[in-house]
Each structure stands twice: as C-alpha cells, then as structure tokens.
Amino acid sequence: xxxxxxxxxxxxxxxxxxxxxxxxxxxxxxxxxxxxxxxxxxxxxxxxxxxxxxxxxxxxxxxxxxxxxxxxxxxxxxxxxxxxxxxxxxxxxxxxxxxxxxxxxxxxxxxxxxxxxxxxxxxxxxxxxxxxxxxxxxxxxxxxxxxxxxxxxxxxxxxxxxxxxxxxxxxxxxxxxxxxxxxxxxxxxxxxxxxxxxxxxxxxxxxxxxxxxxxxxxxxxxxxxx
Ligand code: 5RP
Numbered sequence: 488x489x490x491x492x493x494x495x496x497x498x499x500x501x502x503x504x505x506x507x508x509x510x511x512x513x514x515x516x517x518x519x520x521x522x523x524x525x526x527x528x529x530x531x532x533x534x535x536x537x538x539x540x541x542x543x544x545x546x547x548x549x550x551x552x553x554x555x556x557x558x559x560x561x562x563x564x565x566x567x568x569x570x571x572x573x574x575x576x577x578x579x580x581x582x583x584x585x586x587x588x589x590x591x592x593x594x595x596x597x598x599x600x601x602x603x604x605x606x607x608x609x610x611x612x613x614x615x616x617x618x619x620x621x622x623x624x625x626x627x628x629x630x631x632x633x634x635x636x637x638x639x640x641x642x643x644x645x646x647x648x649x650x651x652x653x654x655x656x657x658x659x660x661x662x663x664x665x666x667x668x669x670x671x672x673x674x675x676x677x678x679x680x681x682x683x684x685x686x687x688x689x690x691x692x693x694x695x696x697x698x699x700x701x702x703x704x705x706x707x708x709x710x711x712x713x
Contacts, residue, residue, distance in 0.1 A: 489705040491517075493607035494571075497703030498522035500711075501569045501605050504699075507535050510562055512595040513549060514570025515542040515588035518605050518703075522569045527552030539565060541591040542657060559595070568592075568599040572606050572693070574615045579604070579700060579712070580674055584621030584691030587646065587656050593689060596696045604697040608704050615692075616670030619643065622663045622681060623688040629661055632686030639680050641665050660688055 498521030505511055505526060513523055523545060530536065530552065537555045539562055540546035546556045570592055572581040581604065583589045596602040622643070624632050636642075643665035646654040653661050671677045678692040700712040 490607055490609065492707050493703035493705050494518040495521045495703070496707045496709050497605035497607065497701040499525040500701045500709045501603050502526045502529050504603065505529065505534065505536060505567065509536050509566040510557065510564065511536050511538045512565045512568030512599050513538050513540040513545040514568065514592055515545050516571040516586045518571035518607065519545060519569065520548055522605055523548045527554060530554055539595065541570070541595050542586070542588045565595060565599040567601045567603060568595045569603045569605060570596065572604050572610055573618045574612050575604060575606055575610055575700060576612055576615050579697040580615055581693040581697060582615050582618055582620055582691050583693055587621065587654060587662055589621055589691040590623050590656065590658055590689045593693060596693065601698045602696050604700045606700065606702055608702055611702060614670040615674055616667040619664035619666050621691040622665055623656055623658065623660045624663055625660055625686045625688060628686055632684060633663060635684045636663065636681065658688070
C-alpha cells in the first residue's frame with residue numbers, strides 16, 4: 488500500500504540524520520518501526536549508536552538488529568528521538584498515543600536534545616482533534632477520574648484488548664480515548680484541564696516538542712519542516 492511507502496520514506500530519511508556516537512530515542516508505531524529498520528541497515532554499514540526505547544516492541548526490533556538498548560535510568564541525556572504521530576498541525580502540535588506509548592514517548596522526547604517527527608502526509612491536518620485523544624489514567628479510582636473528565640464536557644471510550652478486557656499500558660495504566668465532536672479550539676487549554684485532574688497521568692497532546700518534521704508522501708518522496 489502507498490501509505491506504507493510514505494511511512495517508510497519518512498523513517499528512512501530520519502535514519503539518514505543519525506550520527507555516530509548518538510544516543511537515540513526510539514518511538515513506537517509502524518512509522519517508528521520503519522525508522523528502526525532503516526537504522527539497523529545503517530548500523531550494518533558501520534554506524535555506531537546506542538538507543539533507549541519507548542516500548543518493548545521497539546526495543547525488540549532494535550535488539551534483533553543488534554542495536555544496544557540502554558535503560559532510560561542509565562543515561563544522562565538522549566541526543567535525538569525519532570517518533571511518529573497520529574496528527575500534526577502547522578504549529579507542530581500533535582496527538583500521539585495510537586499505540587498506547589505516549590507517556591514514555593513524551594518523557595523521551597522531553598529528555599532529548601531534538602525530537603524528529605516522522606509522518607505520512609495523511610497525518611498533517613489544519614487542526615488537531617479529528618482522531619481520538621488518548622489519555623493515560625491510573626487504575627486507582629479510574630471511574631471517578633472519568634466522572635471529573637466528563638465535567639469538562641469530554642467523553643470517550645476505555646481502550647480494550649481484543650477479548651474486551653481493559654488495555655494496560657506498559658506503565659500498567661488504562662487509556663481513555665477521548666472523542667471530540669470537532670477539534671478543540673485550544674488544545675493547550677483542554678490539555679491543562681485534563682492534566683490537573685488527579686488520576687490523569689498524561690495526555691497524547693504533544694506541544695513544543697517536535698523540531699524537524701519529516702513528511703513522507705505516497706510517491707516515496709519526503710519533505711522536511713525545519
Ligand atoms: C504510539 C504513537 C505512534 O507514534 C502513533 O500512534 C503513530 O503510529 P503509526 O506510525 O503506526 O501510524 O504515538 O503511541
């Protein structure tokens with residue numbers, strides 16, 4: 488499918504930007520996986536890097552390709568994090584968390600000197616909020632937490648596994664996928680309101696984190712927002 492070509496192109500382009508000696512933050516998702524695969528090829532050609540991962544899945548892919556994975560608590564800094572997004576606007580505001588890894592992804596991005604975002608062209612939108620907003624929530628009191636979210640006139644669905652049990656993040660929390668009738672006029676305000684509710688761990692809104700954005704197109708070309 489062409490969308491895969493677009494994702495792969497952005498991942499490959501990002502891998503070209505990685506330099507010897509870097510500690511690289513690995514995002515999660517299909518586009519991030521294309522990046523890791525391209526990075527493995529570069530390592531086979533002689534690139535020497537180490538990585539920290541936002542998920543077990545990305546760590547597994549990297550380890551299979553002999554990329555050394557470090558524990559985030561054993562590194563003092565991350566040079567560059569490369570990650571996908573579910574939506575991004577022209578101000579580089581994003582919604583992430585389709586893969587349920589946004590809390591770790593945000594920690595990695597915030598700890599990095601640079602976050603490179605890799606997306607296919609369909610992810611670029613005039614305003615974010617067409618996709619559901621994943622919000623990670625502590626299991627303790629989660630129904631009461633949801634009641635307080637509903638006071639904000641927001642509602643959503645608890646993310647489930649195929650067997651209908653509640654999906655657990657790698658942090659052992661739940662995810663509420665909030666649905667907006669239309670994109671929120673101020674995602675920043677919505678984010679502020681949500682993160683002030685006790686029990687909310689973090690939202691999938693990412694602001695002021697992306698630096699370069701690599702957009703992959705269906706014909707396999709890419710362009711970069713600096
Ligand atoms: C995972 C994420 C992903 O980066 C986001 O969902 C995009 O995924 P994909 O590259 O598979 O479209 O935030 O938590």
